[in-house]
Amino acid sequence: MLFxxxxxxxxxxxxxxxxxxxxLGIAAGVTGTFLYLRKRALVSDAISHATxxxxxxxxxxxxxxxxxxxxxxxxxxxxxxxxxxxxxAVQWLATRTRLTEDAAIGAVLSVFFGLGIVxxxxxxxxxxxxxxxxxxxxxxxxxxxxxxxxxxxxxxGALTLALTLILRRPMLMxxxxxxxxxxxxxxxxxxxxxxxxxxxAVTVVxxxxxxxxxxxxxxxxxxxxxxFWSDRADRVVLLSGLIGGASGWIGAAISAxxxxxxxxxVIVLVAFVLFSLSFFLAPGRGVMAAALxxxxxRRRVHLRQGLLSLAHGQPIYExxxxxxxxxxxxxxxxxxxxxxxxAAAARARLDEERxxxxxxxxSLELAAARYDGLTPLQxxxxxxxxxxxxxxxxxxxxxx
Amino acid sequence: MSGAEFVPLSLAPLVxxxxxxxxxxxxxxxLLLRRQALVxxxxxxxxxxxxxxGFLVSGVIATWPMLLGAAGAALLAxxxxxxxxxxxxxxxxxxxxxxxxxxFAAGVLxxxxxxxxxxxxxxxxALYGNLESLIWLDATGWASLLDPAALAGLxxxxxxxxxxxxxxxxxxxxxxxxxxxxxxxxxxxxxxxLPVQAISLGLIVVAAIAAVAAFDxxxxxxxxxxxxxxxxxxxxxxxxxxxxxxxxxxFAVVSAVAGYVxxxxxxxxxxxxxxxxxxxxxxxxxxxxxxxxxxxxxxxxPLQPRA
Numbered sequence: 001m002l003f004x005x006x007x008x009x010x011x012x013x014x015x016x017x018x019x020x021x022x023x024l025g026i027a028a029g030v031t032g033t034f035l036y037l038r039k040r041a042l043v044s045d046a047i048s049h050a051t052x053x054x055x056x057x058x059x060x061x062x063x064x065x066x067x068x069x070x071x072x073x074x075x076x077x078x079x080x081x082x083x084x085x086x087x088x089a090v091q092w093l094a095t096r097t098r099l100t101e102d103a104a105i106g107a108v109l110s111v112f113f114g115l116g117i118v119x120x121x122x123x124x125x126x127x128x129x130x131x132x133x134x135x136x137x138x139x140x141x142x143x144x145x146x147x148x149x150x151x152x153x154x155x156x157g158a159l160t161l162a163l164t165l166i167l168r169r170p171m172l173m174x175x176x177x178x179x180x181x182x183x184x185x186x187x188x189x190x191x192x193x194x195x196x197x198x199x200x201a202v203t204v205v206x207x208x209x210x211x212x213x214x215x216x217x218x219x220x221x222x223x224x225x226x227x228f229w230s231d232r233a234d235r236v237v238l239l240s241g242l243i244g245g246a247s248g249w250i251g252a253a254i255s256a257x258x259x260x261x262x263x264x265x266v267i268v269l270v271a272f273v274l275f276s277l278s279f280f281l282a283p284g285r286g287v288m289a290a291a292l293x294x295x296x297x298r299r300r301v302h303l304r305q306g307l308l309s310l311a312h313g314q315p316i317y318e319x320x321x322x323x324x325x326x327x328x329x330x331x332x333x334x335x336x337x338x339x340x341x342x343a344a345a346a347r348a349r350l351d352e353e354r355x356x357x358x359x360x361x362x363s364l365e366l367a368a369a370r371y372d373g374l375t376p377l378q379x380x381x382x383x384x385x386x387x388x389x390x391x392x393x394x395x396x397x398x399x400x
Numbered sequence: 401m402s403g404a405e406f407v408p409l410s411l412a413p414l415v416x417x418x419x420x421x422x423x424x425x426x427x428x429x430x431l432l433l434r435r436q437a438l439v440x441x442x443x444x445x446x447x448x449x450x451x452x453x454g455f456l457v458s459g460v461i462a463t464w465p466m467l468l469g470a471a472g473a474a475l476l477a478x479x480x481x482x483x484x485x486x487x488x489x490x491x492x493x494x495x496x497x498x499x500x501x502x503x504f505a506a507g508v509l510x511x512x513x514x515x516x517x518x519x520x521x522x523x524x525x526a527l528y529g530n531l532e533s534l535i536w537l538d539a540t541g542w543a544s545l546l547d548p549a550a551l552a553g554l555x556x557x558x559x560x561x562x563x564x565x566x567x568x569x570x571x572x573x574x575x576x577x578x579x580x581x582x583x584x585x586x587x588x589x590x591x592x593x594l595p596v597q598a599i600s601l602g603l604i605v606v607a608a609i610a611a612v613a614a615f616d617x618x619x620x621x622x623x624x625x626x627x628x629x630x631x632x633x634x635x636x637x638x639x640x641x642x643x644x645x646x647x648x649x650x651f652a653v654v655s656a657v658a659g660y661v662x663x664x665x666x667x668x669x670x671x672x673x674x675x676x677x678x679x680x681x682x683x684x685x686x687x688x689x690x691x692x693x694x695x696x697x698x699x700x701x702p703l704q705p706r707a
Contacts, residue, residue: 036494039491039493041491042438042496045441095702096694096700096702097694097697097700098635098636098701098702099632099635099636099694100435100437102438102493103632105437105438106440106624106628106632107625107628110621110624110683110686110687111683111684113621114625114679114681114684115683115687116680117527117621117679118663118680120677122667122676124674138527213445214501214505216501217497217498217505220497221498221502224484224490224497260512260513261512262512264505265509266505268502268505269506269509272498272505275498279487279488285488285489287488290487
């Protein structure tokens with residue numbers, strides 16, 4: 001069943017929704033990366049919550065004009081207009097008053113959402129048939145979706161994705177280094193507006209699938225997850241799109257193949273699973289890699305200090321050092337050095353003495369800056385330089 | 401309107417609304433100044449999974465398991481945000497976004513999967529509460545305020561939010577000076593020997609207490625609005641912390657009263673029969689106050705005027 005859903009074998013509508021969710025996920029992941037790199041990730045939270053009054057007003061206006069209040073294009077148009085107003089309100093509060101952007105975001109999202117709730121209760125009292133369903137925009141619902149709606153979402157997702165791909169270069173440059181982008185002739189204001197426009201497009205298209213409370217997750221989680229894997233902005237964008245797309249695809253498929261599983265939360269949780277994997281397993285920035293690095297570093301420090309102690313004939317009491325020396329075959333359990341241990345200890349001592357010469361000589365300042373008590377001098381200086389240092393090291397000994 | 405109608409139907413929700421607004425606005429002032437305004441947003445989202453988990457573990461719709469679950473979830477969220485921020489070196493806003501959306505999604509999924517259809521627990525209720533339903537059936541008029549038998553019938557939410565309000569107010573009063581110093585100049589506070597980390601965590605715990613107690617009564621949207629809008633509007637009125645807190649309390653009270661009255665009686669003035677959501681209306685009124693302050697507040701200008 002799940003396999004069928006993943007391979008689009010569950011009927012035309014479910015397939016359209018899955019495709020739409022995948023396109024939406026990719027678009028959200030890519031767009032979200034620019035937001036994240038601009039450090040404005042939570043602006044999307046204000047935008048998404050600000051869609052609610054627009055949806056409700058569009059319904060009321062459509063019904064008042066005698067139309068069908070549930071028409072998805074009308075509702076999405078309304079949501080786009082009020083999301084735009086919300087965005088303008090955030091910008092205005094953050095730039096024209098002394099309020100910081102986070103306060104502006106929180107104020108706009110709570111007030112617009114509160115107004116939306118008021119309008120929803122107004123609609124409930126209008127006693128118009130077919131009002132049920134507006135609540136679906138809170139959490140998304142793909143069950144019982146009309147074919148035209150599924151088509152709209154698939155097309156909307158694809159269009160948003162296409163726009164994102166077209167605009168990715170200026171957005172990437174702006175997100176990464178605004179000053180440089182400006183110097184290269186990118187219009188910063190227009191790029192920012194385009195980026196926010198894309199965020200709005202993602203939000204509006206995602207309303208029906210993910211719902212307005214959780215759409216922000218699709219804009220935030222994939223970029224944060226992708227950031228663990230690479231330091232290169234273009235790769236982060238690509239990965240984020242992949243993670244977002246995979247979340248949309250798998251999440252929609254799980255939701256389509258099981259009963260009573262709402263689409264939005266499942267997509268978000270799939271994204272979070274991918275985030276957790278990245279958080280723990282990514283090389284370099286991941287938690288496990290960091291822990292392994294820290295442990296390897298500790299080992300090297302203990303081993304080095306243990307060898308130096310052996311070289312100076314000092315007894316070792318520290319248990320980790322003893323264990324490491326024993327495991328390397330440098331010493332017995334009691335800390336008495338083996339032959340290999342004596343040799344390694346002598347090498348460590350020699351290296352330390354060479355470093356002492358380097359650090360005492362101001363003309364070798366640059367090399368001395370690399371001293372960390374672990375790196376062998378041969379890795380910093382050439383063999384000739386080391387030999388020269390050895391000759392200098394020998395002289396004071398010869399003098400005594 | 402006569403007391404016989406007002407006291408049973410509107411007094412308790414009105415008082416609860418005012419208490420909620422004040423309880424949230426007080427810590428909101430400090431969160432705002434510390435640029436942590438969205439902590440209230442995050443906490444109020446994660447309350448949902450906490451309440452659902454509390455219900456699933458205890459199996460009953462009782463207050464204490466759900467409050468404990470909510471508090472646990474809030475704590476878990478704070479720990480997760482800090483862990484992701486520190487271990488993953490992710491900026492705080494994004495870390496917050498990851499955690500609260502995920503926990504909220506988990507809460508929704510738990511709710512849909514568990515058999516809660518026969519009990520009064522749903523997402524809409526969690527979002528915008530049901531302030532209007534907290535009526536005081538035992539009351540017959542103003543005289544009931546002096547009648548112990550009738551007083552015992554007050555909604556229990558009233559006592560809980562009153563206790564939370566007293567607790568939050570008391571804590572802020574006791575720790576006013578260290579909190580003030582640590583908020584404005586953390587480095588100076590640390591050099592005085594103040595435990596800045598503990599103060600920061602303590603503030604978030606107080607915010608969580610306020611959010612959970614308020615959520616119990618009115619749902620999360622009003623909580624977010626009250627955490628941010630009254631303090632933000634107050635920030636545009638004055639440059640003094642004491643005055644800002646006073647303004648924010650005043651704005652919170654006005655929002656709660658005006659919002660409740662508009663929601664309950666406003667539609668009647670337009671000839672409609674039914675009231676609209678009081679929680680939504682309170683949030684809307686607080687937004688209007690903020691808008692007015694942003695347009696006309698004496699201290700609204702940016703701190704560093706743009707060249």
